[in-house]
Amino acid sequence: MWALEAEGLSVRFGDFVALEGVSLKVPEGAFVAVIGPNGAGKSTLLKSFLGLVPFRGEVRLFGHPLRAVDPKRIGYVPQIKTFDRTFPALSLELVATGLRPTWPFRLGREARALALEALRRVGAEDLAERPLGRLSGGQLQRVYLARALVRRPKLLLLDEPATGVDRVGEVDLYRYLEAYQAETGATVLMITHDLDAAHHASHVLVLNRRVIGFGPPERALSEACLRQAFGHLGHAHGVYAGGKDA
Numbered sequence: 647m648w649a650l651e652a653e654g655l656s657v658r659f660g661d662f663v664a665l666e667g668v669s670l671k672v673p674e675g676a677f678v679a680v681i682g683p684n685g686a687g688k689s690t691l692l693k694s695f696l697g698l699v700p701f702r703g704e705v706r707l708f709g710h711p712l713r714a715v716d717p718k719r720i721g722y723v724p725q726i727k728t729f730d731r732t733f734p735a736l737s738l739e740l741v742a743t744g745l746r747p748t749w750p751f752r753l754g755r756e757a758r759a760l761a762l763e764a765l766r767r768v769g770a771e772d773l774a775e776r777p778l779g780r781l782s783g784g785q786l787q788r789v790y791l792a793r794a795l796v797r798r799p800k801l802l803l804l805d806e807p808a809t810g811v812d813r814v815g816e817v818d819l820y821r822y823l824e825a826y827q828a829e830t831g832a833t834v835l836m837i838t839h840d841l842d843a844a845h846h847a848s849h850v851l852v853l854n855r856r857v858i859g860f861g862p863p864e865r866a867l868s869e870a871c872l873r874q875a876f877g878h879l880g881h882a883h884g885v886y887a888g889g890k891d892a
């Protein structure tokens with residue numbers, strides 16, 4: 647079954663066309679790296695899958711039109727710059743808002759156990775009682791990932807989850823995601839600027855307002871696709887064709 651199908655998806659902001667005629671089919675259990683230059687429409691694409699921006703065209707999740715999909719089946723980690731650190735909550739409480747997105751509320755025994763389990767899953771149980779304002783960027787990123795995982799979603803949408811995370815933290819992050827996928831069969835779409843990470847995905851979507859390439863990394867990360875999307879190639883820009891061993 648397809649986890650996600652988009653057909654002729656277009657998004658406009660006034661006269662500006664952010665996405666045009668995007669069509670793709672993502673199989674269940676895929677790990678898709680979404681790459682493209684700044685302003686290519688990557689975040690807008692994820693937001694349209696969440697119903698957060700108006701679009702034209704068709705989006706189906708697990709075979710159902712978007713409006714018929716239980717939002718609990720989707721986990722979302724937005725870009726770190728949109729996180730609110732001043733929110734007066736402990737990490738554990740923020741994770742629990744993934745179960746019931748209202749605030750304030752009393753944390754029941756079951757919600758607490760589920761939130762702790764989600765924090766443990768991302769190696770952050772020691773942060774449970776820490777206020778959000780006292781977390782580093784990477785720690786906050788993990789807590790938001792735990793919040794996205796707490797409902798055990800079948801589809802996980804991640805907007806540059808490795809931003810602000812050091813190299814060790816980044817490897818850990820991919821390990822947690824892999825373990826979660828192996829356990830649940832979930833489908834993951836992850837926006838990244840890291841081509842190394844993209845080479846490890848099952849599929850790569852190269853986007854620049856339109857779909858430039860979609861398929862296994864060796865095909866989608868071809869020189870032709872990267873040149874078309876980024877307009878240049880070169881190590882100085884962190885963009886290259888051959889992957890790790892090139």
Ligand SMILES: Nc1ncnc2c1ncn2[C@@H]1O[C@H](COP(=O)(O)OP(=O)(O)OP(=O)(O)O)[C@@H](O)[C@H]1O
Binds near residue numbers: 662688691
């Ligand atoms: N709400 C909005 N209103 C108007 N324009 C918007 C809005 N959201 C996004 N845009 C524009 O749409 C384009 C695509 O934005 P988007 O954030 O999806 O790009 P991106 O590929 O995620 O970029 P980056 O790599 O910089 O995060 C940009 O030119 C952006 O300015």
